Amino acid sequence: MNEPTDFGPDRPVLLRGGTVLPMDDAHSVLPCTDVLVVGDRIAEVGQDLPAPDGAVVVDATDGIVMPGMIDTHRHMWQTAMRGYGADWTLTQYFVWYYLEYGKLWRPEDVHAGNLLAAIEAIDAGVTTVVDWSHGLRTVDHADAAVDALQAVPGRFVLAYGNIQAPPAEWTGAPEFRDFVRRRITGDDMLGFQIAFDVTGDPAFPEKPAFEVARDLGVPVTTHAGVWGATSDDGIRLMHEHGFMTPETVYVHAASLSADSYHRIAATGGSISVSTESEQSAGQGYPPTWAIRAHDIPVSLSMDTSVWWSGDLFSAMRTTLGADRSREHMEAHVKGETVTHCSLRADQVVDWATRGGARAIGRGDDLGSIEAGRKADIVLIKNDASPVSFPLLNPYGHVAFQAQRGDVHTVLVNGRVVKHEHRLVGVDLAAARREVERTVEYLRSTLGEEAWQKGMNPDIPETKILDNPYTYTDYHSASTHSR
Numbered sequence: 001m002n003e004p005t006d007f008g009p010d011r012p013v014l015l016r017g018g019t020v021l022p023m024d025d026a027h028s029v030l031p032c033t034d035v036l037v038v039g040d041r042i043a044e045v046g047q048d049l050p051a052p053d054g055a056v057v058v059d060a061t062d063g064i065v066m067p068g069m070i071d072t073h074r075h076m077w078q079t080a081m082r083g084y085g086a087d088w089t090l091t092q093y094f095v096w097y098y099l100e101y102g103k104l105w106r107p108e109d110v111h112a113g114n115l116l117a118a119i120e121a122i123d124a125g126v127t128t129v130v131d132w133s134h135g136l137r138t139v140d141h142a143d144a145a146v147d148a149l150q151a152v153p154g155r156f157v158l159a160y161g162n163i164q165a166p167p168a169e170w171t172g173a174p175e176f177r178d179f180v181r182r183r184i185t186g187d188d189m190l191g192f193q194i195a196f197d198v199t200g201d202p203a204f205p206e207k208p209a210f211e212v213a214r215d216l217g218v219p220v221t222t223h224a225g226v227w228g229a230t231s232d233d234g235i236r237l238m239h240e241h242g243f244m245t246p247e248t249v250y251v252h253a254a255s256l257s258a259d260s261y262h263r264i265a266a267t268g269g270s271i272s273v274s275t276e277s278e279q280s281a282g283q284g285y286p287p288t289w290a291i292r293a294h295d296i297p298v299s300l301s302m303d304t305s306v307w308w309s310g311d312l313f314s315a316m317r318t319t320l321g322a323d324r325s326r327e328h329m330e331a332h333v334k335g336e337t338v339t340h341c342s343l344r345a346d347q348v349v350d351w352a353t354r355g356g357a358r359a360i361g362r363g364d365d366l367g368s369i370e371a372g373r374k375a376d377i378v379l380i381k382n383d384a385s386p387v388s389f390p391l392l393n394p395y396g397h398v399a400f401q402a403q404r405g406d407v408h409t410v411l412v413n414g415r416v417v418k419h420e421h422r423l424v425g426v427d428l429a430a431a432r433r434e435v436e437r438t439v440e441y442l443r444s445t446l447g448e449e450a451w452q453k454g455m456n457p458d459i460p461e462t463k464i465l466d467n468p469y470t471y472t473d474y475h476s477a478s479t480h481s482r
């Protein structure tokens with residue numbers, strides 16, 4: 001390992017000679033191209049650019065340079081319980097977090113989860129994350145969430161939520177308004193949304209919360225079309241009351257009717273698809289195969305690391321797989337064969353970058369590599385990996401071949417936060433200590449039995465079918481044939 005490079009705040013960065021995916025409408029590929037970053041922006045994209053005085057030159061040869069990825073829905077506080085719920089269904093998740101143990105979370109536990117999730121994000125080249133933070137029981141919890149996000153050099157959007165109280169209640173509290181005034185100050189690195197779900201109750205109890213959002217001029221993000229939890233009724237109520245806007249982000253939207261998709265498309269909102277989540281929790285089938293036909297903008301998200309991975313390579317891969325799987329299945333039911341894939345690798349890379357930027361209202365300055373845009377950039381390059389070559393189809397490479405370990409260099413807002421596979425200026429050991437304290441607190445509070453039971457839900461019995469062919473028959477048949 002070389003001596004750590006000095007990344008002074010004023011040093012330009014030149015990414016030299018990579019295959020650049022600028023993420024334009026043509027989904028271009030720019031071979032042997034340089035990207036120059038000066039300050040917080042991309043200054044120039046081109047070939048053989050001269051390195052300005054004092055520039056840090058990063059050799060991007062044999063690598064892919066792409067915009068930082070954007071995750072539009074992650075419950076970052078839950079990263080403190082990484083992997084605990086690997087075998088859960090949505091029902092078990094709701095019981096564990098919503099009904100039983102979510103209320104145990106102290107502000108320091110939200111801090112611990114957010115800190116680790118934030119570090120994990122930049123390490124994986126996810127330069128912007130919407131922190132769908134629905135564990136904010138008090139404003140102290142919210143302050144802790146923001147403290148953690150601001151301690152890590154990534155770009156974040158706090159989507160303020162609280163599953164322990166009705167949204168009309170907490171959004172109407174004076175301390176909520178005070179929090180917004182104190183902490184959401186227009187800082188380019190910290191956006192803001194309000195996060196709550198619409199139950200479909202005909203009385204529409206969420207109306208005051210929507211009014212607060214409108215009054216503050218901030219977007220609402222909502223889990224919509226979640227089997228057994230939210231449905232077409234919620235969408236209809238939102239639409240009828242005029243609360244569906246282009247800024248609204250519908251998470252999952254996996255069990256909605258065509259009528260709801262029409263309403264979303266007509267009002268300009270976008271859908272955050274969490275394929276890894278939808279595939280195993282049970283919200284409904286990952287919906288890209290359906291919503292493509294409605295021309296609804298898509299972004300990608302990972303939902304929660306209590307179950308799943310926190311990197312968008314997995315999101316791209318599983319989304320392509322689920323979409324194609326559904327197309328094949330629908331065709332086979334009709335006795336037909338799909339001969340051409342509709343959803344392409346470049347499209348999911350677009351969703352992971354430009355789609356996310358658009359969803360959070362930053363389509364003008366994030367999500368693509370072009371002079372003048374914010375410098376949130378990822379270099380995928382791993383010379384030690386046999387998977388790094390040949391690099392024939394860069395979009396296909398990102399979607400199906402690359403993984404988080406291949407993230408070589410990451411810039412956020414022009415600042416190098418990862419270089420040569422190592423985080424820069426991040427105290428991972430401190431995050432580990434915080435998370436250990438949280439796990440210890442939760443485990444001892446629950447008690448060992450409840451802790452183990454929560455992690456190991458009962459397995460339904462699988463009935464092995466009667467088989468008309470027996471091993472003995474096979475054996476005698478094969479003996480006869482000789």
Ligand SMILES: [Zn+2]
Pocket residue numbers: 073075132223251303
């Ligand atoms: Zn979620």
